[in-house]
Amino acid sequence: MKNQEQNILLILTDQQRVDTLKAYGGKVCQTPNLDQLSEDSIVFTNAYTSCPICTPARSSLQTGYYPFNVGMQSNSYGSHCLIRELPDHPDLLSRQLQKQNYSVGYTGKWHLGQGNESEETKNYRAHAEHAIQFPEYQYDIRSLPSDVGYEADDFPGHGVGGYGYKQFKDYLEENGLTFETKNTLSGNFEAHMAAEVISPIESTVEYYLTERAIHYIDRFRKRSKPFFFALNYWGPHEPYMAPTKHLDRYRDMTLEPWPNFYDDGNKKPSIHKAKSANSKEWDAFAPYVKHYYGFMSSIDEQIGRLLCYLKEHDLYENTTIIFSADHGESLGIHGGLSDKAFFMYEETCRIPLLVKPAGVSGHREESRFVGSCDLYATILELAGAAREQAEKRDGRSFAPMLREEPLASWPDCVVTECSGLESVMYTQRMIRYETMKYVFNCGDLDELYDLSTDPYEMNNLIDHLDYADKLNFLRAKLADWMVEHKDGALKIFKRMRDIA
Template identity: 85%
Template sequence: MSMENRNILLILTDQQRVDTLKAYGGKVCQTPNLDQLSEDSIVFTNAYTSCPICTPARSSLQTGYYPFNVGMQANSYGSHCLIRELPDHPDLLSRQLQKQNYSVGYTGKWHLGQGNDSAETQHYLSQGEHVIQFPEFKYDMRSLPSDVGYEADDFPGHGIGGYHYKQFKDYLEENNLSFETKNKLSGNFDVHTAAEVVSPIESTVEYYLTERAIHYMERFRKRSKPFFFALNYWGPHEPYMAPTKHLDLYRDMELEPWPNFYDEGHKKPSIHKAKSAKSKEWEAFAPYVKHYYGFMSSIDEQIGRIIAYLKEHDLYDNTTIIFSADHGESLGIHGGLSDKAFFMYEETCRIPLFVKPAGNSVHREENHFVGTCDLYATILELAGVEREKAENRDGRSFAPMLRNTDEPLASWPDCVVTECSGLESVMYTQRMIRYEKMKYVFNCGDLDELYDLSKDPYELENLIDHADYAEKLRFLRLRLADWMVQHRDGALKIFKRMRDLP
């Protein structure tokens, strides 16, 4: 039974650690609906984000390019993001799907366009006449989902959880609801906040987005053509808003510290300190972790509603469901790190990814390295685009891995790379390469990192100057340089010069 030209549902979370899921060895966070979905899916064990920051990763998903080839290398309000509004182009994911006669829909976090009406845009516009305007402001350019072909809800900017948009407020008012929280947590992180949601589940953004997804799929299923729909939750990215019923699952637990929580930073890059929390005590982190888990369990409940809708309307078997995240989360790893960027640890760079193919359900693990750019090519091939055209980007289609056939994969890349260029107003160039069980990180202007994940899965010992690993280090640097050539990475010349490579 062919998977091509079937419905495709992409469910994307924001800043989700893989260890929130039992499919990846998680033991605490309760996600029964995702656990069940994984039993019908191919679970990718070595999936990595193109960049552990929201806007860059999402630009890769929509274009198939690494962020350095898009110009969106930081969040769209960041000082080193060359493009603030994702340009409309015939090769965007949405436009290519339209050419395949797909209905295309989108709701939730976008973060690839501000729109001149967003609060974040108004912040820049109010800085005074001495500030040179971005071209997008001056010429009233904007890129929201509906501007690039989606039948969509337009939520400009970052969204900060989605609670402040007029559409959500209107939904609450129309349904006689209010969103209410108590017991707010703040203080240990620069930006992370958490709270307990005491209003009904129907008042949450997660419930609202699920309602919107059902609304669009209900419209699409009545048409005589397949659909692609992207449901993008803002969580479990902070603010960690955990409804009481979900927080109760963890409230009285004694959480064990992360296996790499106690890391004094010996032989680690100094840039890691840019995201250090105020406290170094596990007791200061545990409440945030509980809210994070509660938030994720709340999202899982809504994913269960989506799956129930598909099954009720005989869509489940005819729909490829792709579940993933834009990047991971730290939450106190390695001596109290918070947020993401500036460090290339597994918790922030590795992402959950499993795919339930249309047709007969399967369950197995897939160990090939895959990345965010591969999602673009894969979705297009599943929609009927010729593989060669779908792969005319930085990514490859892993659709053959979904068929459980003997189709050769000898040419599949033997490594995966994650890039980063800093966060907020701090520019900082990094490239991370995973090859076999080794990880190498190029930290421009700082100490490089080398980890042997077969012996040190929690990345506690930086082997960058270990004599026994000198040959592997040289090999990984050369392998990264080759990759940079293949992908037209502009950092190549500086990398080779700084690390004495031919």
């Protein structure tokens, strides 16, 4: 099948742990539709986000660059995000796909543009009445999906689950629906909450977004050219909204604590405490985990509905389906950590990545390291762009892996960056190589883990004499990577860690 003849569907969740899927060893969360998709897919077992924060990770998908090369290194309302609106540019994913004669569509979470109408913008103005305004405010600049070439639903800002947008409220009213919840949980995580959805499944945001995806794909399939469509769920990121039928799957379960739940923080960076929950007891976390699982099961049900639509309209076979997440989730790991950022544990940095190629069916695993930036180059090559053109970024195309074609070379490591969250600026770089992980924590204690003997990252080996050579090797390897990718933190990293 020629590249230009295949459709491409990208399904992206927000803040999803890999262990919610059986393909990654998950045993509790039930996702039968994604389990079935994995049987037709290549399962990438070592996929990592470019940054465990929403806006930076999503900027990598649209540009192929690490966030430090885009300027969006924190969420777009954060005080250290250099730009708040993703600039429209001929090299954006959407614009490049248009050059390949693709219809391009988008719905769901964007988080790469605020627009003056977003709640974050309004809140900023309310608290910064006497501050110098960002140029985007002054000149009414915005960057939403339709502004950069997508046929799209525009949802500015973070969205907080999508429940407050006019489009969703109009959908409910037009269909005689209301969105209702009960038994709200809150208090253990800062600004986090969970609830049971007691209104019909059709009233959920995940159902609505799937309807919108079908709407656009139904339009695209009638054209004489292929399509790319990106369906972006807000879940299972909090607020964890679990419909009754899905919450019932877990309600009476006794959940065992995470294997790394009981961590006293010995030899761990103090910055990790920035995301500590209020309670350190597992019983305080378990109800949130159940709602998280119920939310993920509800999303899985809607993914199944979309896959059924593709099969009913003879689209499944000639569509490459990519399922992934922007980053992971903590939910109490390592002594009660919540949310993400400030720590580079596997639960937040490793992401699910399933790829069902067009015209090919069959399950296998791929263990080579891949990252968020590689999705940009891969999608463009699948769409017919020349590989050398698609790879003029930080990422590389793994399309040959899908076809089991030989690659002359492939990076033997992967890096995740972080620059802090909210109003706290904090520089981190994590490198994975073979079974080792090294984390540079600027101004704090570095971390070194051997995942072959310590898969849950309990023992920081940073000062272990037996690992001194490996530590020096990984620091030098990270420095080389930073040179190659023009990472501006290189000079300070080398000074602080005495690297020649």
